[in-house]
Amino acid sequence: MAETKTPILETKKLGITFGGLKAVQDFNIQICQGELVGLIGPNGAGKTTVFNLLTGVYVPTEGTVLLNGVPLNGKKTHQFVAAGIARTFQNIRLFGEMTVLENVKAAFTKDISYHLLDALFRTPRFWRAERELTEKAMDLLAIFNLADKADWKASSLPYGQQRKLEIARALATNMKVLLLDEPAAGMNPTETAELLACINTIRDRFGVAILLIEHDMSLVMNVCQRIQVIDYGQTIAAGLPEEIASNPRVIAAYLGE
Numbered sequence: 703m704a705e706t707k708t709p710i711l712e713t714k715k716l717g718i719t720f721g722g723l724k725a726v727q728d729f730n731i732q733i734c735q736g737e738l739v740g741l742i743g744p745n746g747a748g749k750t751t752v753f754n755l756l757t758g759v760y761v762p763t764e765g766t767v768l769l770n771g772v773p774l775n776g777k778k779t780h781q782f783v784a785a786g787i788a789r790t791f792q793n794i795r796l797f798g799e800m801t802v803l804e805n806v807k808a809a810f811t812k813d814i815s816y817h818l819l820d821a822l823f824r825t826p827r828f829w830r831a832e833r834e835l836t837e838k839a840m841d842l843l844a845i846f847n848l849a850d851k852a853d854w855k856a857s858s859l860p861y862g863q864q865r866k867l868e869i870a871r872a873l874a875t876n877m878k879v880l881l882l883d884e885p886a887a888g889m890n891p892t893e894t895a896e897l898l899a900c901i902n903t904i905r906d907r908f909g910v911a912i913l914l915i916e917h918d919m920s921l922v923m924n925v926c927q928r929i930q931v932i933d934y935g936q937t938i939a940a941g942l943p944e945e946i947a948s949n950p951r952v953i954a955a956y957l958g959e
């Protein structure tokens with residue numbers, strides 16, 4: 703018998719209109735712990751707009767985003783992050799002048815257990831907490847094979863590794879849901895294969911729910927358990943990768959692109 707799980711992330715009739723344009727409408731999705739779902743669709747279909755709705759960047763014109771069954775209506779972006787929804791962006795947004803390690807440590811702000819005075823006077827509590835943060839950050843970097851580059855300036859990493867660092871930083875926010883916006887964009891096949899392995903590790907190790915926007919179809923078909931397809935802001939198909947690959951509406955939407 704199929705196991706019934708409570709979705710971590712759920713949307714109900716989510717939609718947004720810009721002027722007269724219904725960029726996303728009646729968008730319904732459920733993602734459970736440890737699930738990896740792909741969100742695909744032709745250019746301009748509304749994928750990034752969905753991410754902006756899921757992170758509080760856009761206020762929906764209709765519908766609701768729920769995290770563990772709790773509606774997030776009216777919350778600001780930082781409250782979405784605090785609640786456990788983290789994302790990466792199509793264009794890399796690292797602190798380029800900071801080191802790889804500092805980039806990850808900066809994302810652990812929720813875990814800082816010392817006060818301002820401890821930091822000012824460099825008390826034992828400050829050093830203990832700093833050591834723990836460094837260990838946690840190094841553990842994350844190790845998953846992404848970046849531990850030996852901890853002291854590098856983030857901007858000096860090769861492109862594919864900067865993308866991995868972005869994901870490591872998103873994980874440091876202790877999130878329950880990870881939204882990845884075209885993580886393989888601009889990567890060569892070797893970097894894409896490494897990324898694929900990382901995404902699988904993250905899912906297994908952290909049990910997070912992942913929603914992935916990706917144009918690289920082989921990546922999507924390889925890693926996703928389910929795929930939802932949107933076109934002109936509306937869901938045109940949802941199902942297993944093999945069902946999606948042979949769905950006539952999906953094929954027509956992509957051929958028409």
Ligand SMILES: Nc1ncnc2c1ncn2[C@@H]1O[C@H](COP(=O)(O)OP(=O)(O)OP(=O)(O)O)[C@@H](O)[C@H]1O
Binds near residue numbers: 720747748750751752
């Ligand atoms: N802030 C905005 N104001 C007006 N229109 C917008 C805004 N954001 C997105 N749109 C429009 O909504 C539609 C969906 O755009 P979106 O960027 O979400 O598509 P996408 O599927 O992510 O595309 P791509 O694959 O090219 O990144 C487009 O027609 C876009 O022009």
